[in-house]
Amino acid sequence: DSGVTQTPKHLITATGQRVTLRCSPRSGDLSVYWYQQSLDQGLQFLIQYYNGEERAKGNILERFSAQQFPDLHSELNLSSLELGDSALYFCASSVEEDREQFFGPGTRLTVL
Amino acid sequence: GESVGLHLPTLSVQEGDNSIINCAYSNSASDYFIWYKQESGKGPQFIIDIRSNMDKRQGQRVTVLLNKTVKHLSLQIAATQPGDSAVYFCAETLNTGNQFYFGTGTSLTVIP
Numbered sequence: 001d002s003g004v005t006q007t008p009k010h011l012i013t014a015t016g017q018r019v020t021l022r023c024s025p026r027s028g029d030l031s032v033y034w035y036q037q038s039l040d041q042g043l044q045f046l047i048q049y050y051n052g053e054e055r056a057k058g059n060i061l062e063r064f065s066a067q068q069f070p071d072l073h074s075e076l077n078l079s080s081l082e083l084g085d086s087a088l089y090f091c092a093s094s095v096e097e098d099r100e101q102f103f104g105p106g107t108r109l110t111v112l
Numbered sequence: 113g114e115s116v117g118l119h120l121p122t123l124s125v126q127e128g129d130n131s132i133i134n135c136a137y138s139n140s141a142s143d144y145f146i147w148y149k150q151e152s153g154k155g156p157q158f159i160i161d162i163r164s165n166m167d168k169r170q171g172q173r174v175t176v177l178l179n180k181t182v183k184h185l186s187l188q189i190a191a192t193q194p195g196d197s198a199v200y201f202c203a204e205t206l207n208t209g210n211q212f213y214f215g216t217g218t219s220l221t222v223i224p
Contacts, residue, residue, distance in 0.1 A: 002155065033212070043156070043201065043214040056211045090155050098144055098205065101212065103155030 003027065004104035006091050012110045018079040021107045025072055025093030031055075032074040033094075033101055034066055038087035049074055050097055081111045120199065124221045131189040133218045135202035140183060142204035142213075147176060147187045150217070151198045159187070159200075189220075197222045 003026035013019055025032050034046040036059075045058035049068035060066075063081075068074040078085060088108050092101035125131045137145065143164035148156035162169045162176045162185075169176050175188040185202050199217040 002157070004155075035214075042216045045211055045213065048211070058211055092155075100146055100158045100161055102158065103148075106155050 002102040002104060004091060004093050004102050006089075006104035006107050008107060009105065010108050010110075012112065013081060014112055015081055015083060017081050017111075018077065019081065019109065021076040021078070021089050021091075021109075023074045023076070023091030023093075023104060025074070025091075026095075026102055029093035029095050029102070030072065031094045031097050031101075032068055032072070033092040034060075034074070034076050035090040035092065035103075036087050037090060037106070038084075043090070046076070048097075055097065078109070083111050085109065086111045120216060121218045122221065123218055124223060125192050127192060127194060127222050127224050129192055131187075131192045131196070131220060131222075133187045133189075133200050133220065135185040135187075135215050135218075137183050137185060137202065137204045137215070138213070139204060139206065140180070141206055144205045145176070145178060145185050146203045146212070147174075147185075148201045148203060148214075149196075149198045150201065156201060192220075192222050194222045194224055196220060 005024045007022045030051045033048045037043045046060040047066050048056040066076045088106045090106045092103045094101045146161040147159040150156045160171045173190045177186045201217045202215045203212045205212045
């Protein structure tokens, strides 16, 4: 158990819909990262927050957004969902930005 | 329909043998590297890290070697056990530490 929690574990929805994925980092970790892992793309970095501020953006679509709240939990919002958005979405946290990341169990999103 | 997955490099080793997993990284400016292990249905798990001012780092049964000249990273697992069967990813980041770039992974199978 990494100490990072993600909810929900599974999510099934339809194209065009919007979903919110939630992540609670390890206690004391200030940095939160979001990743997408799909069969044909591997593990792709989406976005990173540090103590509530956005610090880096990777391959994140404009339909996707995220935020980190004052209590350091983070949410990833995915809108206008497409079939190709079906993937595992991982959240990771670290105590500082250049330190090892601890991954949550992931949310498996299925878009039908 | 037929699903298309990543063509992961694979490595099969006999239980008790040593394993060597290789990774070529892309950015000569990367200065922090991590190896992760991902078991089926789980999030990536930190194994060991190394900074660019080092050539070698040892952990429990694992050793990471870094060759900056050829931008190559390797993970050595001593006395490989069935529980080591997983996909192994290397990740690199620049000194800002904000974005981690993951390799496609190597699937390790340990034969009892």
